[in-house]
Amino acid sequence: MAYRRIEVDPLTPAIGAEIQGVDLSRPLDDQTYGEIHEAWMKHLVIFFRDQDLTLDQHKAFGRRFGALHIHPAAPGPEGHPEIFVVHTDKDSTFSEGNGWHSDVSCDAEPPMGSILRLHILPATGGDTLFCNTYLVYDNLSASMKTHLEGLTAIHEGEQIFRGRYAEEGVDDSGKNYPRAEHPLIRTHPVTGRKCVYVNQAFTTGIKELRYTEARSVLDYLFEQIERPKYQCRFRWRKHSIAMWDNRCAQHYAMWDYRPHTRSGFRVTVKGNKPQ
Numbered sequence: 001m002a003y004r005r006i007e008v009d010p011l012t013p014a015i016g017a018e019i020q021g022v023d024l025s026r027p028l029d030d031q032t033y034g035e036i037h038e039a040w041m042k043h044l045v046i047f048f049r050d051q052d053l054t055l056d057q058h059k060a061f062g063r064r065f066g067a068l069h070i071h072p073a074a075p076g077p078e079g080h081p082e083i084f085v086v087h088t089d090k091d092s093t094f095s096e097g098n099g100w101h102s103d104v105s106c107d108a109e110p111p112m113g114s115i116l117r118l119h120i121l122p123a124t125g126g127d128t129l130f131c132n133t134y135l136v137y138d139n140l141s142a143s144m145k146t147h148l149e150g151l152t153a154i155h156e157g158e159q160i161f162r163g164r165y166a167e168e169g170v171d172d173s174g175k176n177y178p179r180a181e182h183p184l185i186r187t188h189p190v191t192g193r194k195c196v197y198v199n200q201a202f203t204t205g206i207k208e209l210r211y212t213e214a215r216s217v218l219d220y221l222f223e224q225i226e227r228p229k230y231q232c233r234f235r236w237r238k239h240s241i242a243m244w245d246n247r248c249a250q251h252y253a254m255w256d257y258r259p260h261t262r263s264g265f266r267v268t269v270k271g272n273k274p275q
Helices: 030-045 055-063 131-138 142-148 209-227
Strands: 007-010 018-020 044-050 084-088 113-120 129-130 153-154 178-185 185-187 194-198 203-206 231-234 242-247 249-253 263-267
Touching: 007 030, 018 030, 030 044, 030 242, 030 249, 044 209, 044 231, 055 113, 129 131, 129 153, 129 242, 131 194, 131 209, 178 194, 194 209
Parallel strands: 018 044
Antiparallel strands: 007 018, 044 242, 084 263, 113 242, 113 263, 129 231, 129 249, 153 178, 153 203, 185 194
């Protein structure tokens, strides 16, 4: 596609591109929206610089791509349940996203995309890594692809979310967190490409395999996701935005900046049941 409204600068051949020439605080016309969507589908994660958005503007941009998802555990800012707060400082006991994952894959219909803007950053550190899981699938042997086709991965939120937000006043006693079964190899509904759909945070097993068998398969796939040749690494600046496709990309937010602060807001766009 020839871009007329935006400029697209790829980060690596595998994944990622920086988008220039657009102000996301303003409503997108159809041509600009189409070009952004095309770049997103091609590069899996796209980045924008110098986008100082209000929460309402952030949500409006997200809604251009679909209805917004509400997190099953984390509280949003008052009046903004669709906003997921990302905040880590010297007193934090955990950091959001500090491990390879796809957002809330434990939902029956996981979010299809996420849009994160950071407004407080450490002087150094705090980068986010992204992985192309199309390429993880493409580089499996034919025999491994055949073995994995038809397997069902189990995704659970319990081990991640239980008690996680207690310090923010969330009492989740008696709450049931999502559990879902998804194809281990899913097909992207827009591109038609296949990708590996398991992640270290939420995937706890494989329905058709014994525990030890499942661990062997999952650990092998997790090792592939960690390979740098499938990745890009994004260095944040104040008011940068990262927008990733949860269906075919995973991410890892590095917690290498303690005791400094890293803070921002994220919206996620609702998706469909993986096929």
